[in-house]
Amino acid sequence: MKKWIVFVLVAAVAGFAGYKMYNKKHTDTATAKADVVMSPQELLSAYESDENAANAKYLDKLVEVEGIITSVNAPEKGSSLTMDSGNPMAAIICEFESQEVTKTLKQGDKVRVKGYCTGKLDDIVLSRCSVVATGQ
Amino acid sequence: MKQSILSIVMMTFVLTAVSGQKYFTKTGHISFYSETKLEKFDAHNKSASIVYDSETGKLEAAALVKGFQFEKALMQEHFNENYMESNKYPKATFKGAIENFETIDLTKNGKYAVKVSGDLTMHGVTKKVMTDGQIVVNNGKVEATAEFNVVLADYKINIPSLVKDQIAKTVKIKITSALEMLKQ
Numbered sequence: 001m002k003k004w005i006v007f008v009l010v011a012a013v014a015g016f017a018g019y020k021m022y023n024k025k026h027t028d029t030a031t032a033k034a035d036v037v038m039s040p041q042e043l044l045s046a047y048e049s050d051e052n053a054a055n056a057k058y059l060d061k062l063v064e065v066e067g068i069i070t071s072v073n074a075p076e077k078g079s080s081l082t083m084d085s086g087n088p089m090a091a092i093i094c095e096f097e098s099q100e101v102t103k104t105l106k107q108g109d110k111v112r113v114k115g116y117c118t119g120k121l122d123d124i125v126l127s128r129c130s131v132v133a134t135g136q
Numbered sequence: 137m138k139q140s141i142l143s144i145v146m147m148t149f150v151l152t153a154v155s156g157q158k159y160f161t162k163t164g165h166i167s168f169y170s171e172t173k174l175e176k177f178d179a180h181n182k183s184a185s186i187v188y189d190s191e192t193g194k195l196e197a198a199a200l201v202k203g204f205q206f207e208k209a210l211m212q213e214h215f216n217e218n219y220m221e222s223n224k225y226p227k228a229t230f231k232g233a234i235e236n237f238e239t240i241d242l243t244k245n246g247k248y249a250v251k252v253s254g255d256l257t258m259h260g261v262t263k264k265v266m267t268d269g270q271i272v273v274n275n276g277k278v279e280a281t282a283e284f285n286v287v288l289a290d291y292k293i294n295i296p297s298l299v300k301d302q303i304a305k306t307v308k309i310k311i312t313s314a315l316e317m318l319k320q
Contacts, residue, residue, distance in 0.1 A: 026209040055226060059202065073163050077180050080163060093162065093183050097205070118202035119226045121185045123162055125203055 027062075030130035034064035034114045040085040040092045047120045048090075055119060063126060064114035065092060066133075074102045081105060082123065083113075090122055094129040101131060110135060157317065159188045159242065159278060164313035166199055168286075170304035177211055179204040186280075186313055193237030195252060197230040197311075219293050220259055228258035230265075240271060247272050252282060261291045269311075278315040283308065 036058070043065060046054040067083040070091055079102045082091040094113045105111060112133040115126030164184035170177060184199040201222035206212040216222040232254010234240065240248045253266040269282030285306050288295065295303045 022208070022210055024209045026212070055223075059223060059226065077165075078182060080182055082162075091162075095182055095203070095205075116202075119200040121162075121183070121198050121200060121227070123183070123185075125183045125200055127203055127205065 026128060028130075029062060029114055029116070029128050032062055032114075035061040037064040040065050040067040040083050043092065043117075043124055044085040044087060044090055047124055051120060058117040059119060061117050062114055063117045064112065064132060065126070066110070066112040067092065069105060069107055069109045069111055071107055072102050072105055074099055081111070081113075083111070085124075090120075090124070093123045093125045095125065095127050096129050105131075105134065157190045157242075159190060159315040160318050161186050161313050161315050164197065164199075164311065166204075166309065166311050168204075168307045168309045170307040172302055172304050175302040177206060177208070179206045179212070179215070181205070184311070184313070186315065187318075188234070188280075188315060190237065190240070190242050193233040193235070195230070195232055195234055195254065199228050201226055201228055201258070219288075219295070225258065225260050228256070230254055230256050232265075242271070242273055242278055245273050245275065250280075250282075256286070259291045259293055263290050276317075278317075280311070280313050280315055282311045285309070 043058070043063065046057070065083065067085070070082045070084050072081045073079060078095060078097045079099045080093055080095045081101065082093050085092050094115055111131060113126070113129045113131050115129030118125045118127045162185050163182060164186045166181045166184045168179055181199050181203045183203055184197060186195070186197045188195050201220045202216060204212070204215065206215065232252060235251040235253055237250075240250065248271045250269045250271055251266070252269050253264065255262050256265045257263075265284060265286075267282050267284035269280060271281075272279045285308055287306050288303075289305065295305070
């Protein structure tokens with residue numbers, strides 16, 4: 001009898017844990033601590049000198065950068081902004097899951113954001129960004 | 137004399153600039169979708185890059201695999217770690233062409249049906265793909281869309297038998313993008 005109760009309890013706990021894991025939320029970049037804080041120039045030069053090494057170092061890391069906004073875009077879902085990196089052909093693209101930032105930020109503004117580094121095409125992309133600070 | 141040489145040089149420069157017109161985006165939207173009885177999922181990538189040369193019809197696109205955002209964090213983890221192995225293969229690329237590019241005039245308003253073919257590379261595997269798409273030109277704004285199916289096994293993406301009923305063997309990939317003229 002006792003054994004049976006233990007079994008049910010274990011099954012319930014396991015089931016609950018599994019359910020929780022299945023529905024696990026994305027880490028909120030607004031509250032998570034940045035893994036690395038650097039300038040857009042430093043991030044770009046790391047990728048330009050050795051892309052594989054930079055990927056090994058920064059992929060999936062929460063990277064915090066500060067710079068001047070060169071454009072604000074609102075695609076179908078969410079929004080994004082590009083940040084000046086000193087090279088007009090290779091900006092830092094910061095993607096946001098909501099469209100909130102497009103209402104408050106504009107080209108020329110200074111902004112500090114953190115997001116997960118997803119790699120470099122022409123530009124370096126930071127995903128699921130959140131704004132740390134704006135202005136000076 | 138000097139002036140005429142200069143003007144010829146200028147002319148050639150202008151002509152090459154016009155004939156080799158390129159269109160591009162860095163914020164192309166790629167989504168994929170799959171559904172089984174047990175589970176449906178979709179994911180979005182907002183930062184795909186696309187370059188199109190209207191002179192030759194050449195079309196190139198690339199996306200960062202880790203840039204695909206899922207609603208469920210666990211799915212995104214599995215997608216990156218188990219299926220796409222995105223640390224090893226961080227990019228998905230397409231190199232090909234619009235076959236009927238000569239029938240398309242991106243400077244004129246209209247709806248153009250396009251045939252695209254080329255090599256799709258992801259998860260370290262390159263395969264030929266072919267699809268129909270559409271380009272809409274409206275007062276200088278160029279909007280391109282395409283939809284095609286990918287069979288996961290073609291790209292050596294193995295679904296463990298434990299979850300094979302949850303994950304479809306084919307996923308639908310959709311591309312929507314506004315293209316800008318590249319200023320030269």
